[in-house]
Amino acid sequence: MKRLKILSLLLVLVIALTACAPEAAPAADTAPDTSEEAPVAAAEESASAEETAPTRTKLVIADMFTPEILDNQQSFMGYALSHGLIGQPLLRYDGDTGVFVPDFVESFSISEDGKTMTLKLPAGYKYSNGDVLDAQALVDTINRYVSISPYSYDYDGMESVTAIDETTVEIVNAIGFNVMNPTFMGSFGAAWNVAVAEAVGDEAFASNPVGSGLYSIKTEWAPGQDLELVRNDNYLTNNPLVENKGPAYMEEVLVRFIADGQTRANELEAGSVDIVYGLPASAISGMESNPDIQVFKVTFPGQISISMNTTKAPFDDMAVRKAVAMAVNRDQLEVALNGSVSAEHAYVNPSMIAYTSEAQEYAKELYPNDTEAAKALLAEAGWEDTDGDGIVEKDGEAFTVVFLVDSGSVPQTDAGPVIQAQLKEIGIDVQIEQHDRGYIREAMNAGDYEIGLYGYIWVDPDILTYRFSEGMSPSQFAPAELGEMLDVAREVPDPEDRVAAYLDVQKYLLDNVPMIPLMSENLYVGARSWVKGITILSPDQLVLNDVTIIEE
Amino acid sequence: MTLLEIKNLHLQFQSDEGLALVLDGINFDIKKGETLGLVGESGCGKSVTGLSVLRLIPTPPGEITEGEIIFEGENLLEKSAKEMQNIRGGRIAMIFQDPMVSLNPVYTIGDQIAEAIDLHQPKGITSTWDGVVEALDSVQIADPESRAHNYPHQFSGGMRQRGMIAMMLSCRPSLLIADEPTTALDVTVQAQVLQVIADLQKELGMAVILITHNLGVVAESCDRVAVMYAGTIAEIADVEKLFENPKHPYTRGLLGAIPRADRDMNDLAIIEGSVPNHVNPPKGCRFHPRCKEAMDICRIEKPTDVDLGEDHIVACHLYG
Amino acid sequence: MLRYITKRLIFSIPIVLGVTLIAFLILYLTPGDPVTNLLGSRATPEARAELSEKLGLDQPVLVQYGRWLGNVLHGDLGTSILTKQPVSEAIGSRLSYTLKLTLTAFLSSVLIGIPVGIFAAAKQNTAADHISMGIAMFFYSMPDFWFGLMLILVFSLTLQWLPVSGAYGPKYLILPALALGLPKIGSIARLMRAETLEVMREEYSLTARAKGISEWLIMFKHVLRNAAIPVMVMLFLALPWLISGAVVIETIFAWPGMGQLMYQAILRKDFPVIQALLLIIAILTVLFNLLGDVVAGLLDPRIRVK
Numbered sequence A: 001m002k003r004l005k006i007l008s009l010l011l012v013l014v015i016a017l018t019a020c021a022p023e024a025a026p027a028a029d030t031a032p033d034t035s036e037e038a039p040v041a042a043a044e045e046s047a048s049a050e051e052t053a054p055t056r057t058k059l060v061i062a063d064m065f066t067p068e069i070l071d072n073q074q075s076f077m078g079y080a081l082s083h084g085l086i087g088q089p090l091l092r093y094d095g096d097t098g099v100f101v102p103d104f105v106e107s108f109s110i111s112e113d114g115k116t117m118t119l120k121l122p123a124g125y126k127y128s129n130g131d132v133l134d135a136q137a138l139v140d141t142i143n144r145y146v147s148i149s150p151y152s153y154d155y156d157g158m159e160s161v162t163a164i165d166e167t168t169v170e171i172v173n174a175i176g177f178n179v180m181n182p183t184f185m186g187s188f189g190a191a192w193n194v195a196v197a198e199a200v201g202d203e204a205f206a207s208n209p210v211g212s213g214l215y216s217i218k219t220e221w222a223p224g225q226d227l228e229l230v231r232n233d234n235y236l237t238n239n240p241l242v243e244n245k246g247p248a249y250m251e252e253v254l255v256r257f258i259a260d261g262q263t264r265a266n267e268l269e270a271g272s273v274d275i276v277y278g279l280p281a282s283a284i285s286g287m288e289s290n291p292d293i294q295v296f297k298v299t300f301p302g303q304i305s306i307s308m309n310t311t312k313a314p315f316d317d318m319a320v321r322k323a324v325a326m327a328v329n330r331d332q333l334e335v336a337l338n339g340s341v342s343a344e345h346a347y348v349n350p351s352m353i354a355y356t357s358e359a360q361e362y363a364k365e366l367y368p369n370d371t372e373a374a375k376a377l378l379a380e381a382g383w384e385d386t387d388g389d390g391i392v393e394k395d396g397e398a399f400t401v402v403f404l405v406d407s408g409s410v411p412q413t414d415a416g417p418v419i420q421a422q423l424k425e426i427g428i429d430v431q432i433e434q435h436d437r438g439y440i441r442e443a444m445n446a447g448d449y450e451i452g453l454y455g456y457i458w459v460d461p462d463i464l465t466y467r468f469s470e471g472m473s474p475s476q477f478a479p480a481e482l483g484e485m486l487d488v489a490r491e492v493p494d495p496e497d498r499v500a501a502y503l504d505v506q507k508y509l510l511d512n513v514p515m516i517p518l519m520s521e522n523l524y525v526g527a528r529s530w531v532k533g534i535t536i537l538s539p540d541q542l543v544l545n546d547v548t549i550i551e552e
Numbered sequence B: 001m002t003l004l005e006i007k008n009l010h011l012q013f014q015s016d017e018g019l020a021l022v023l024d025g026i027n028f029d030i031k032k033g034e035t036l037g038l039v040g041e042s043g044c045g046k047s048v049t050g051l052s053v054l055r056l057i058p059t060p061p062g063e064i065t066e067g068e069i070i071f072e073g074e075n076l077l078e079k080s081a082k083e084m085q086n087i088r089g090g091r092i093a094m095i096f097q098d099p100m101v102s103l104n105p106v107y108t109i110g111d112q113i114a115e116a117i118d119l120h121q122p123k124g125i126t127s128t129w130d131g132v133v134e135a136l137d138s139v140q141i142a143d144p145e146s147r148a149h150n151y152p153h154q155f156s157g158g159m160r161q162r163g164m165i166a167m168m169l170s171c172r173p174s175l176l177i178a179d180e181p182t183t184a185l186d187v188t189v190q191a192q193v194l195q196v197i198a199d200l201q202k203e204l205g206m207a208v209i210l211i212t213h214n215l216g217v218v219a220e221s222c223d224r225v226a227v228m229y230a231g232t233i234a235e236i237a238d239v240e241k242l243f244e245n246p247k248h249p250y251t252r253g254l255l256g257a258i259p260r261a262d263r264d265m266n267d268l269a270i271i272e273g274s275v276p277n278h279v280n281p282p283k284g285c286r287f288h289p290r291c292k293e294a295m296d297i298c299r300i301e302k303p304t305d306v307d308l309g310e311d312h313i314v315a316c317h318l319y320g
Numbered sequence C: 001m002l003r004y005i006t007k008r009l010i011f012s013i014p015i016v017l018g019v020t021l022i023a024f025l026i027l028y029l030t031p032g033d034p035v036t037n038l039l040g041s042r043a044t045p046e047a048r049a050e051l052s053e054k055l056g057l058d059q060p061v062l063v064q065y066g067r068w069l070g071n072v073l074h075g076d077l078g079t080s081i082l083t084k085q086p087v088s089e090a091i092g093s094r095l096s097y098t099l100k101l102t103l104t105a106f107l108s109s110v111l112i113g114i115p116v117g118i119f120a121a122a123k124q125n126t127a128a129d130h131i132s133m134g135i136a137m138f139f140y141s142m143p144d145f146w147f148g149l150m151l152i153l154v155f156s157l158t159l160q161w162l163p164v165s166g167a168y169g170p171k172y173l174i175l176p177a178l179a180l181g182l183p184k185i186g187s188i189a190r191l192m193r194a195e196t197l198e199v200m201r202e203e204y205s206l207t208a209r210a211k212g213i214s215e216w217l218i219m220f221k222h223v224l225r226n227a228a229i230p231v232m233v234m235l236f237l238a239l240p241w242l243i244s245g246a247v248v249i250e251t252i253f254a255w256p257g258m259g260q261l262m263y264q265a266i267l268r269k270d271f272p273v274i275q276a277l278l279l280i281i282a283i284l285t286v287l288f289n290l291l292g293d294v295v296a297g298l299l300d301p302r303i304r305v306k
Helices: A002-020 A040-049 A081-086 A137-147 A193-199 A202-207 A261-270 A279-290 A317-329 A328-335 A359-366 A371-380 A412-426 A437-445 A462-465 A480-491 A495-512 B046-054 B081-088 B109-120 B129-140 B157-170 B187-204 B215-221 B239-244 B249-256 C002-029 C034-038 C045-054 C060-073 C087-122 C125-142 C144-158 C169-200 C203-210 C214-244 C246-251 C258-269 C270-298 C301-305
Strands: A058-063 A089-092 A099-102 A105-109 A118-119 A158-165 A168-173 A213-219 A225-230 A252-257 A275-277 A294-301 A303-310 A341-343 A401-405 A430-437 A451-455 A515-528 A535-538 A541-543 B001-015 B018-031 B035-039 B062-071 B094-095 B175-179 B207-212 B224-229 B232-238 B305-307 B313-315
Touching: A058 A081, A058 A261, A058 C270, A081 A213, A081 A252, A081 A275, A081 A541, A081 B207, A089 A535, A099 A105, A137 A193, A158 A515, A168 C002, A213 C087, A225 A430, A261 A275, A261 A279, A261 A515, A261 C144, A279 A294, A279 A515, A303 A317, A303 A412, A317 A371, A317 A412, A317 C258, A328 A341, A328 A412, A328 A515, A328 C060, A359 A495, A359 B157, A371 A515, A401 A412, A401 A437, A412 A451, A412 A515, A430 B224, A437 A451, A437 C034, A451 A515, A462 A480, A462 A495, A480 B109, A495 C060, A515 C214, A535 B239, A535 B313, A535 C045, B001 B046, B018 B046, B018 B062, B018 B207, B018 B232, B046 B062, B046 B094, B046 B175, B046 B207, B094 B157, B094 C169, B109 B129, B109 B157, B109 B232, B129 B157, B129 C002, B157 B187, B175 B187, B187 B207, B187 B215, B187 C214, B207 B215, B224 B239, B232 B239, B232 B249, C002 C060, C002 C270, C034 C045, C087 C125, C087 C214, C087 C246, C087 C258, C087 C270, C125 C169, C144 C169, C169 C203, C169 C214, C214 C270, C258 C270, C270 C301
Parallel strands: A058 A252, A058 A275, A401 A430, A401 A451, B035 B207, B035 B224, B094 B175, B175 B207
Antiparallel strands: A089 A099, A105 A118, A118 A168, A158 A168, A213 A225, A225 A252, A275 A515, A294 A515, A303 A451, A303 A515, A341 A515, A535 A541, B001 B018, B001 B062, B224 B232, B232 B313, B305 B313
């Protein structure tokens, strides 16, 4: 027994020592191929054959978000890269033109009144496992979403979904499709194989679903493990934003879930992964100067804003809120946060639907960063520094407030002290308190706070309907007048009309400033330079259709 | 016949306060089969004298700088480490004051005795185990066969010291250095332990150096006595002669509190003043600051050994 | 001995239950429930209530605890809110990774730390002692994640000898195990040295020397057996902590162990998973405590009798 123990210990040591030897090249079969120097000779030989021939058929991606499950219909998690590789969105949103384009569907149209959508499916299309994906299958998948998804309210207002013929689906929605489209344009609303889900049960399907995306699951997956994907040879797309409309060039994809940002950056630098989804801001400057690495920046839709409780002193006074709006310096924030955020002045940011720079201009004009003007506003409201301690007082009370910050959000915890210093300059003493997000949401929704940061991510401006409705408004701001504007804006079918409707909403909000838009979070995607043809439509839409690897 | 002779032994220790001359040129000898008492106040150097003989002084910080230790005609200070290991426990044994801490708590008494026997392979023993049982039997431990399987904590204090003696004497040494062997024991078992030593001494014909500060023990057990003071030997004499006719003022002081043998014999008398420190000892005779008969020369010159005849040696200017 | 172990095990049941109850209360009474964390910012109060009911979170805390405890006693650790995976399955697939990592780190730190401590004690106050203890002190004072980052920088990025992260073979184990083990090497070496020196000063070491035993044998037979007792107890007490303390290292090295599971579960408030992990850590702690005592008893006859 004793001898056995000693033997096994020796064995461990021997293994450790041999593995330490420098000549031991990466050998594990599932390990990403890291040989950077090795191909030199081989590359020279093949160079004469064809300059642009792909040199590798397996792509390795490191993802910052670990998906809890892969069936997007049961998942709680947005922005899971893997979902989008397995599921194929019905539509895509072209941010450059502000219009929806087809992906899975051949074409789609919305009726004049905006209440009926007709989807035309490609004929004879199949799921990755070969099952038929016709109109009835799509109807089934939409119905399953309504019954099983925690986000089934995405399809609020839907009155019917019908298969007209084998390739035509008609959806009727009483409130139009502005609320539904964000789901359709992502993997949440993709076609997931209901027949398989019913056969194996929702629990088994949760981890190993079948879709019609670019890739399908190669080896059975369990939460926490790496995800091994293989090309879906049944794949076809109608997405005008990609060149390759057929199956992917890369035969296999390995998705590794790496929670630590620095580790992801290290892996990219070491060349052992090809694409890193989520680089820490601290690693960016070093990588941008590295010719072997390309860096993409994508801004999340939505934003982080300062939310103030408009029903409680001191922020029930609009002059005070305006003073705060003028005290914040977003450029300072951008610098202090290392570029991990972009300054935002209005409520609809450039990554969202119905964005317009007009709202940004309006905001800048209304609330320029002006400490003196802010102080004057405070003085007007009765807040003045009478005892010379740098903090303003009113009726003998110093302006001291608790400032809530989400302890789980790096941009929020980093921004806290910067804002604290900026508000100090106009005489407001801010005490930062970090709490769990759940706690903060509950406190804010209940109106049990003074001021704090509030973040949300959503692609459609309809998110404002929630932020400014009774019981869900962190700033306790839900005037009927605004509610009516939001109700109208949510249903406007024409994209341009919608931009105008939300410009009005934004102006109204800016005039009242219950929330001060501050910044949007940026996602940095890094890739080795040998990866060609990367398209990133939004933070959850890494499009691999055109990707090849050509090592030099 | 002389078994052990210590000549001009100097021992120093490196301490935080400086260099301490712990033994300042001591001389004495012991004959075969004889019992020599080594007495003095604590810190006088009697224990380190015992440890020096076995070269068990930790070096550093201690170092024997001068002198000779002649054992059976050979200078132990010239022996290699390996040779000393053979001598320790084989030809010279040593036992210590506190039997509660001098036995290894995680091995049985029998194992610890067997270790010594295996190491030195004494003659006249048929097997290690027989040697263990015999050794325990010789120190009057009842039921030695099963007691050998006991751990030290299962023995009483007196039994442990007897176990210790059994272990040390199992290899029939010719010299035993017993450093305060009864001090930590109950009065009732003190006599018993001394008797065990005396019996084995007779049986094995070995000499014993009995280090103690108890003059009663000395009077009872010793043939000769060496009185130590601050790293020097003040006086050596036969036990009767020393008690009847002490010459050194220090010896006289020690004995002053013990008028006669018909009274209880207790520990050493308290002499006014305190034991000097070894880093900065008094010049001349180290005892002079406490000596009532000190002369000018005592403050300047270190006294040499004066032989008063019949092996009575005293280091004092009174007799120079 | 057997009776003692049985008795200890029986006494530890209320301790484990107490730990789980306290953990339960802390989890459930802290503001911010899983529902708010799970559902996005568009979730209506109705949607939240519905999910809350589905997960059984609308019941009083003690009812929930009772239900959980009943299931645990039937061997059911529940189902992860997030992954819908049975918790036992989720933990099972991770446990082997964590054990592989922590035991390698633990064994190598013991195999290095103990000899270094003995060596330093044997060479007390020499240059070798000062240098090895200086290094041990450095290992001991630097946090494991710092070692993790440094090791990656040196061996993965600069020398390119070893992979950055993952768990695809033996060599992927080296850096995380080192990062986790180095601080332990420091503390074990320091403790071993201190204990060895203390035992060397014990009178029975002098007795052994007076018996004529060689220094080598004194060290390996008499000193080490005694010095090992407190070190062993410390090591056993540290083991469960080492397992749960691997969270940071597992995160840095993307090692798919329990630490990662715990990290994700806490981040997303996956109560059943957190609860099961705490239960396992509590049981491990009790077991390793007991094991430490048993080992100490085997090494030290004085404890054995009591």
